[in-house]
Amino acid sequence: MLILIITLNGCVVEQKLEVEVYETSATGHKLDSITAFDTDGETSQIRILPEQKFQTITGFGGSFTEASAHLLNKMGKENREKIINAYFGEDGAMYSLTRTHMNSCDFSVSNYSYAPVEGDTELNNFSIDEDRDDIIPFIKEAMAASKDGFKILASPWTAPPWMKDNKDWMGGKLLPEYYDTWALFFSKYIDAYALEGIDIWGFTVENEPLGNDSNWESMHFSPEEMTDFVQHYLGPKLEQDGHNVKVLGYDQNREHLQEWVDEMFRTEASSKYFDGTAIHWYASTFEVFPEALQYAHSKAPDKYLIQSEACVDADIPKWKDDNWYWSKEATDWGWDWAPEDQKHLHPKYAPVNRYARDIIGCLNNWVDGWIDWNMVLNKQGGPNWFENWCVAPVIVDEENDEVYFTPIYYTMAHFSKFIRPGAIRIGFEKTDDDLLVTTAENPDGSIAVVVFNEGESKKQFELVLGEATQGVSINPKAIQTVIIKPTETN
Known part of the structure; x- marks a missing residue:
């Protein structure tokens, strides 16, 4: 010093x-x-x-979603570059840890899969063409803007419906006869992105395996089912194909962490292919769940503990109104829908406060990486095929080519810009x-x-x-x- x-x-x-x-x-x-x-x-x-x-810190950042990439495609060249540089450039937030989705998610324009052909168990028709017009160019431009580079964590919301017991985009479970095929899917994805010059650093096995009431793309795993899939299918397949990629289990809210890490890291054999655990913040607008985070760390002290998704949900963004982001006026899903015994966890809150408190609380309780959700949304809080409107740090008016950097953007930068990977x-x-x-x-x-x-x-x-x-x-x-x-x- x-x-x-x-x-x-x-x-x-x-x-x-x-x-x-x-x-x-x-x-x-x-x-x-x-x-x-x-x-x-x-x-x-x-x-x-x-x-x-x-x-040791892995990084901080946000997510490459189809919604964000779709909006950037509608912006003028100057504002597109301004946004990408603001996130990844040396004069910007210098994001170092990011996430993207495999197949579609709620923040996609429509439902799609890289493996749409039913019965194609060898995935001969696998293709990432759906990403070539939006997500891939977004990532490549971010790579060009980033001096130090950044890690990408990829997450599926669901397998294609034909691999599931309910044959639907939403809900249901992966049929055991397709475990091999679904493991192959991850390997094919790495190869396809590598051909584009994009390295995938890690995977989460499944976004929100507890489900989300079948609102949008989802697929359910129990802790035992996910551990079995990783131990006997995904891990060995990635190893066999020579992919040195991180695998993070769970990937949902912190209040259920103990039962998941207990199963994932029960034995040396069960934990062999898990490199860590991913978590979300949606269980509360103020509670960090420090005991759960400490327990997860103590269960696997040498593995990653990464916050993989967070956002201001259940609200439409306030346009060019900085004061709103500092005021306790925002609500989340739990304000309306949480069970009565959990309502106290979901009071109104100030978005900046929630971000700052959560990131600091996470860091002080062993979390080593923190990833925000969409990097860019519009004034409606989309696009989102399910109309699941949310807020992002950067809001755009794509019709008039205008950009608004909310106070959340600057809050994220206080961490991402100044606490670097390896800290x-x-x-x-x-x-x-x-x-x-x-x-x-x-x-x-x-x-x-x-x-x-x-x-x-x-x-x-x-x-x-x-x-x-x-x-x-x-x-x-x-x-x-x-x-x-x-x-x-x-």
């Missing part, structure tokens, strides 16, 4: 940290550099403890319980300290590293990233 040592007659008088501070706030800051700080009033302390080391989360102590904090040491030696103040008043804190200090103030309703440069004595 860059420490300025001021001396007088050879004696150390003061040691100060040299920091860069970036803030996004309800008062209008948007990842702005802050250089002047208020020092009046009560001051708390955040002490950084780099000797305490936790998980190690480190310890800290704080004296103000109202400030949410997480800290990480990057591969280049810099330390990122993310601080969130969701209160209505400005806060002052002293940042302490060893014997060096720096006073910082954070505005009300604000998120800050403080960067302490690598060690260098002056």
Whole structure:
């Protein structure tokens, strides 16, 4: 960490940290550099403890959906490039961990499969042509914009209906006689994308295996069924075909984590082909479920624990209204549909607060990667063939070629831009319980300290590293990233 040592007659008088501070706030800051700080009033302390080391960070980012790619195709060249650079360029959020869907999902324009021919168990007719006009160009342009590159996690919402017991896009289970074919599907997908120059880093076995009331593309697995499929079919097939790809199990809400990781990692044989666990945040608008995350880590401490999907659901985006994203007005599916005993988990919330609180809470409880859902949606919160409207960090008016970067975009960038892949989360102590904090040491030696103040008043804190200090103030309703440069004595 860059420490300025001021001396007088050879004696150390003061040691100060040299920091860069970036803030996004309800008062209008948007990842702005802050250089002047208020020092009046009560001051708390955040002490950084780099000797305490936790998980290695895999990355942060969003998802390449057909909906987002479809909208980008409708934008003018200038705004298309602006959006892609904002997510992946050096001057943007520098996303490092992303997700996409295999076959269609709710955020597709229509239902489709790469293997539409019934009875084609050898997948001779397998084709990713459906992606060539939208998702593939989107990914390639993102690759071109990204200096450091990014990982791609691919997830199926469902196998083609002809492989399922109910012969439907929605619900049902994979028939055992097609386990081999479905494993082959994953292998074919890697090969097809590789031919496009796109490497797939990992898979989740199934998006939301508990189902979603047959609303859109889905397929059910129990923990035992998924573990059996991975242990005896998917894992061996990927290995046989020479694919060095990560496989993440589960891929749904955190409140059921224990039963899934217990089964996945029950024995050495059951866990052999699982590289980790994927989770979603939809079980609550405020609860992080720290005990569940800690349990999952303790069950498989050397494997990934990645938040693979999150979004503001059940709301239509507010267009060019920053204040809404800082106000507790948003609702989610649980506001209307959660069982009575779970209603308390789904109060109204401020979207920025939900993102900041969840990412910080996840990081502080062993999660190593955090992926948002759609990168781009329109003013309706689509397109979505099921009309399952949601919010994205970037909203566009495709008819008038306009772009709106919501406060959620800047909130995501506070993590993705400054906590880089390979960073190690480190310890800290704080004296103000109202400030949410997480800290990480990057591969280049810099330390990122993310601080969130969701209160209505400005806060002052002293940042302490060893014997060096720096006073910082954070505005009300604000998120800050403080960067302490690598060690260098002056």
